[in-house]
Amino acid sequence: MSGFAWSQQTRTAPSFNVVNFSPADLRSIPGVVGAVAFGRFAARDYQVHPGDFIPPIGTRTGTPVSTGIHDIYFSLILPSGAPPANGSPVVIAGHGGGGSKEGFTLGVASPLAGLLAQRGIATIAINGVGHGFGPLGALTVSRTNGDSVAFPSGGRGFDQNGDGVIEGREGIRAAQPRTIIDDADGFRQTVADLMQLVRQIEAGVDVDDDALPDLDPTRIYYVAQSLGGVYGAVFLVLRRSPELTHFCSREMTQTETTICDPDHATRSERAVRSLCVFPGNR
Ligand SMILES: [Ca+2]
Ligand SMILES: [Ca+2]
Numbered sequence: 001m002s003g004f005a006w007s008q009q010t011r012t013a014p015s016f017n018v019v020n021f022s023p024a025d026l027r028s029i030p031g032v033v034g035a036v037a038f039g040r041f042a043a044r045d046y047q048v049h050p051g052d053f054i055p056p057i058g059t060r061t062g063t064p065v066s067t068g069i070h071d072i073y074f075s076l077i078l079p080s081g082a083p084p085a086n087g088s089p090v091v092i093a094g095h096g097g098g099g100s101k102e103g104f105t106l107g108v109a110s111p112l113a114g115l116l117a118q119r120g121i122a123t124i125a126i127n128g129v130g131h132g133f134g135p136l137g138a139l140t141v142s143r144t145n146g147d148s149v150a151f152p153s154g155g156r157g158f159d160q161n162g163d164g165v166i167e168g169r170e171g172i173r174a175a176q177p178r179t180i181i182d183d184a185d186g187f188r189q190t191v192a193d194l195m196q197l198v199r200q201i202e203a204g205v206d207v208d209d210d211a212l213p214d215l216d217p218t219r220i221y222y223v224a225q226s227l228g229g230v231y232g233a234v235f236l237v238l239r240r241s242p243e244l245t246h247f248c249s250r251e252m253t254q255t256e257t258t259i260c261d262p263d264h265a266t267r268s269e270r271a272v273r274s275l276c277v278f279p280g281n282r
Pocket of ligand 1: 158159161162164166167170
């Protein structure tokens with residue numbers, strides 16, 4: 001590969017902002033990244049649209065009702081070399097507020113994927129609710145032979161406030177008249193999508209179609225930045241999986257911030273308390 005171009009849908013018109021990524025960051029440690037892969041999976045949507053909220057349901061008596069199925073796009077960085085028999089351990093990277101899966105795999109945080117690859121660990125990321133700009137965005141991968149291939153980038157943002165602009169985190173919060181929910185339901189939906197991502201890994205991910213798993217379902221970890229630490233805390237609580245126990249946050253402050261900062265604490269507590277058990281994860 002010679003480069004990646006992310007065409008962000010920034011307006012409903014539509015119009016786009018193109019961001020170019022160089023593979024140089026992924027190659028900052030030579031030879032450690034073996035492959036970059038992109039894909040999508042189907043997941044249950046629990047939000048009502050428009051409105052962008054999850055209808056309340058008693059936590060002792062029921063489970064959230066899916067309102068539909070949506071496609072979740074992922075980016076995956078695989079380490080070089082022959083993987084272990086069960087596949088490579090994998091870190092799910094949770095982006096921060098206004099961030100994206102592209103940032104953690106191709107952009108500013110891609111050196112982290114390189115560091116993990118150096119240790120034989122894969123990195124996979126999805127966009128949270130309202131993130132990644134609009135759904136008409138695309139990724140173009142250019143190859144060194146001059147070919148290129150383009151496909152949807154899987155943006156989950158939309159013009160919630162009707163001003164024609166799609167902001168980098170627009171849509172994670174509930175719309176009027178339920179703004180009191182703030183981003184709690186956006187967190188809950190993102191957590192449901194992350195849980196489905198784990199199920200996909202558990203079911204078997206075979207990137208190179210050799211009938212051997214490329215990601216080890218028994219070694220799934222989580223690393224997050226900023227807002228990714230907030231929804232990530234909920235994700236880890238619900239997974240209750242001993243394999244899913246590594247929780248990091250940039251400067252190791254977000255968890256503390258979540259606890260200490262009244263605003264974040266209120267949001268996070270509300271998200272945790274309001275989270276019903278999603279089907280299949282009791
Ligand atoms: Ca807008
Ligand atoms: Ca394989």
